[in-house]
Amino acid sequence: MMIGDVLAVIAAYVVAYILRVKVSDVPVNEFVAAYDYFWSLVLLLAPFTILWFALIGSYRQIPAHRFAWWCRLFIGAFGALMFMIFIDYFHNDPIFPAKLVPIYGFLISIILIMLERGVLHLLRFMRQRKSIGATNVMIIGDNDVAHRIFDDINDTNSSYKIHSVVGDRRKNFVTHRSFAEAIRNLNPNIIIQIATPENPTINEEILNYAQKNFIDFKFVPTEINDLPDRIEVGLFMGDVPMMSVRPTTLLGWGRVGKRLFDLGTSGFALLILSPILLIIWILEKICGGGSAIFSQTRLTRGDQKFSVYKFRTQFAKFDGTTPEQAFDMIGQTHLIKQYRDAGDHLDDDPRITKLGRFLRRTSLDELPQLWNVFRGDISLVGPRALIPEELNVYEKKHMILNVKSGITGLAQISGRRNLPWEQRRKLDVYYVQNWSFWLDLSILWRTFWQVITGKGAK
Numbered sequence: 001m002m003i004g005d006v007l008a009v010i011a012a013y014v015v016a017y018i019l020r021v022k023v024s025d026v027p028v029n030e031f032v033a034a035y036d037y038f039w040s041l042v043l044l045l046a047p048f049t050i051l052w053f054a055l056i057g058s059y060r061q062i063p064a065h066r067f068a069w070w071c072r073l074f075i076g077a078f079g080a081l082m083f084m085i086f087i088d089y090f091h092n093d094p095i096f097p098a099k100l101v102p103i104y105g106f107l108i109s110i111i112l113i114m115l116e117r118g119v120l121h122l123l124r125f126m127r128q129r130k131s132i133g134a135t136n137v138m139i140i141g142d143n144d145v146a147h148r149i150f151d152d153i154n155d156t157n158s159s160y161k162i163h164s165v166v167g168d169r170r171k172n173f174v175t176h177r178s179f180a181e182a183i184r185n186l187n188p189n190i191i192i193q194i195a196t197p198e199n200p201t202i203n204e205e206i207l208n209y210a211q212k213n214f215i216d217f218k219f220v221p222t223e224i225n226d227l228p229d230r231i232e233v234g235l236f237m238g239d240v241p242m243m244s245v246r247p248t249t250l251l252g253w254g255r256v257g258k259r260l261f262d263l264g265t266s267g268f269a270l271l272i273l274s275p276i277l278l279i280i281w282i283l284e285k286i287c288g289g290g291s292a293i294f295s296q297t298r299l300t301r302g303d304q305k306f307s308v309y310k311f312r313t314q315f316a317k318f319d320g321t322t323p324e325q326a327f328d329m330i331g332q333t334h335l336i337k338q339y340r341d342a343g344d345h346l347d348d349d350p351r352i353t354k355l356g357r358f359l360r361r362t363s364l365d366e367l368p369q370l371w372n373v374f375r376g377d378i379s380l381v382g383p384r385a386l387i388p389e390e391l392n393v394y395e396k397k398h399m400i401l402n403v404k405s406g407i408t409g410l411a412q413i414s415g416r417r418n419l420p421w422e423q424r425r426k427l428d429v430y431y432v433q434n435w436s437f438w439l440d441l442s443i444l445w446r447t448f449w450q451v452i453t454g455k456g457a458k
Helices: 002-023 034-055 066-090 100-129 144-155 204-212 253-272 274-288 323-329 335-341 354-362 369-375 421-433 437-452
Strands: 135-140 160-166 190-194 216-220 231-236 240-245 293-300 304-311 379-381 406-408
Touching: 002 034, 002 066, 002 100, 034 066, 066 100, 135 144, 144 160, 144 190, 144 240, 190 204, 204 216, 253 274, 253 369, 253 379, 253 437, 274 304, 274 354, 304 369, 323 335, 369 406, 379 437, 406 437
Parallel strands: 135 160, 135 190, 190 216, 379 406
Antiparallel strands: 216 240, 231 240, 293 304
């Protein structure tokens, strides 16, 4: 919708320019080149349109009264008009060649936005009829509220689909008598537990299962006082009050903003640092003769595996091994405890090449991970990306994997080599549950300072 709105608004003001300047024979007040006019729309109107439409709630769920939703679109188009008139008034050079251009743009934008939204909703309606991309919902409970949710999903063209209904009584909409039976063949996308006299509070076993399998968990309480921490209040299907347990604060617009920041920063960094990347690649070829880039399978958000890229710092024969396996290969198993106790670091690590020692000391070996960030595998800031064998032994790994892994993180700037492995994972969990954009900026600054002052990873 954001892309569609931006294209619709810009197209409307482009058509307005053509109608008034190119088609009409009436002389214009000011000469404004088409090139300058177009880039004014792209650089000024496009970002404002996204922010303004989001602020007035046009990207939220459609309200019960469609008229209110269409009013939001009208207010959005009117806000875009007022913004451009305001900029034109205070700008040194005119943006509009004639007074009728913004008026035409406003009227045409209303038409194009409504057409665009109509097409999008038609496509969504067609997709929902064929159950393409439907969200499978499990309902736990068999009271009147559960029946109401069941009917709302089945009776409307929503993006939800009933996965199963778990209950003790044999009503016509109950499909399974136990949770274990319901998840035997397929996991749902959302689990909705409804408080009943028999089960008035959140079922911890089901909640833990949902979090470990990255399933959204929602709870319908009987009393507001029964609610746990980390919840978000909202309406399901427009009229059922429901509480969502949120394992992380990195949701919605925060996730969008973080991704845009990662994309812009990593792209700029790759461009600026490309000469350094080339020099290191050449040195790797001269010194090692093998592959300059080392890749390894790591874990990121949703327990997804990806290939992380780094400059090679250890001998090729140790590729794909854990530190324990590598030290065992060279017959120095006594180094394992020393390595772990020192925060995954040894001053004279026998696995590391001479060039690798320099790259690790300066953290230059991490630079290829900027490509992972640009691709969207990981983020600039996040929990450390670990290999599956390491992270799978951590009981609360699902809590860490609710966000993307990162190049740097809270554990890296908190005295990593002085912290035991378990404590570093606790810092990762803290970051996931307490994320903020300012925390990311603070971690990035402290990481940069540690690298510059020589206190980075060795």
